[in-house]
Amino acid sequence: MKPKKGMVKVTSLYERVVHWVLAISCLLLCYTGLGMMFESLNFLGIIIGGLKGLKIVHNFTAIIFTVSLILAIKMWWREAGIFVFPEDIDWVLAAGGYLWHVDKVPETGKYNPGQKAFFLVVALFGAMMVVTGFFMWLQPGFLPMEALRWMYPLHVFGFVVIFAFFFIHLYLGTIGNPGSVQAMISGYMEKPVLKMLHPKWLKEMEHEGTLVVYKGEDKKKA
């Protein structure tokens, strides 16, 4: 999808690449993990050589996930990892206008507290998945048996939490907020959508003169 004239640049190519590598590796891990966890889902492995294939793909995708998780945390923690008081509290108290009618949703910056919570869950639980996962992969020998045993329920718990947040992220990033998915495809967003979702950030960019507006392709647009 190409941006339209007048749309505002919100993400860099690097951000989008890291986002999608993380997202696709995460989904692949969910897919292969579920295929191994539930006997009724074993058929998911048929296309990659059965359970053994699921295990191999799961283990090596974990490496890609780990690298992209580190890059994502490095890139986003300053903007999305720190809550700002008291404005974030106001937004949470209004549930961002997502659950009941709110006349004026408290204005948030580049990332609202919901997005920050999602980032923190992915960062923390993702790190937990990496740590528990690698102990499970490389065992035995690195941990005493009693500790090693707890890596497994922690790994499943991490899945429960990450999957729940992932799906809400998917919903709110697509059909729940029409127009926002463009931010991760072309990197541009319609100004009214941006104004609704991240008003403070838009004002900041306008104020600082860092706003990049798509002017369209010279040939087509006059």
Next chain:
Amino acid sequence: MTQIIKLYDDSKCTACRGCQLACKQWNDLKAGQTEQQGTYQNPPTLQANTYMIIHFQDYATSEGNVKWLFRKEACMHCTEAACVTVCPSGALYYNKELGTVGLDREKCIGCKECVAACPFEVPKYDSKTSKVYKCDMCESRISNKLEPACVKACPTGALKWGEKDKMLELAQKRVGQLGGNAAIYGDQYVGGTHFMYVLKEGKDVYADIHKNPKVPLSVILWKKWLKPLSLLGAGGVIGGSLLHYILHGPKRPDQDAGNDVKTEGRE
């Protein structure tokens, strides 16, 4: 199902290790090169190519004499086997006829979940073949009405193979004869094991024995609680999002003003 168990009586064991050798022969297992570690116990632990070992232990009796204590270590073939519970591929299974725990290595994907789950720390992983190994009670023999190779080889009668009731009766009788701290080991754990001991001393005296083996709490939490919860959680958010879309609707910029931010609720 007639449950058949293997009974080991350490008071009759001379640690000749005929059983250990018979096990290697029947299962076609290579010997590993080991180093002298100041004990006859060799190899020091169970290995991917050693399904059973005889433990050699010096211990001082209450009279101050130093004596040998022997113990055969192998898969205990639990009735409630944590390894079978966690195995994702069905490689580990209960023998439907006899209740022992078999291992179909063709199906094993080498995930090592059983290694961490077994309360007796029996299954061993071989990184060369990327598979797990353990005693399967000589399934190829017992399903053909033969006793396991170790029992067959035992010259002293320390190892016996028979119906559970009869074996327990025999064990009880032997415990009575031995007196003192002698006791049966295995019947009170994990739903009863299919490999039991008559120990001439209290179990606390034995080195490296598992004092109170049970299915680990982590396994119960993982398989009985978190597994269903993960489905519930996934279903919950998918259903919840759908419901939100229908009841509350997506968030769109206010069409009229273009400035004011409003949610487009559909009450």
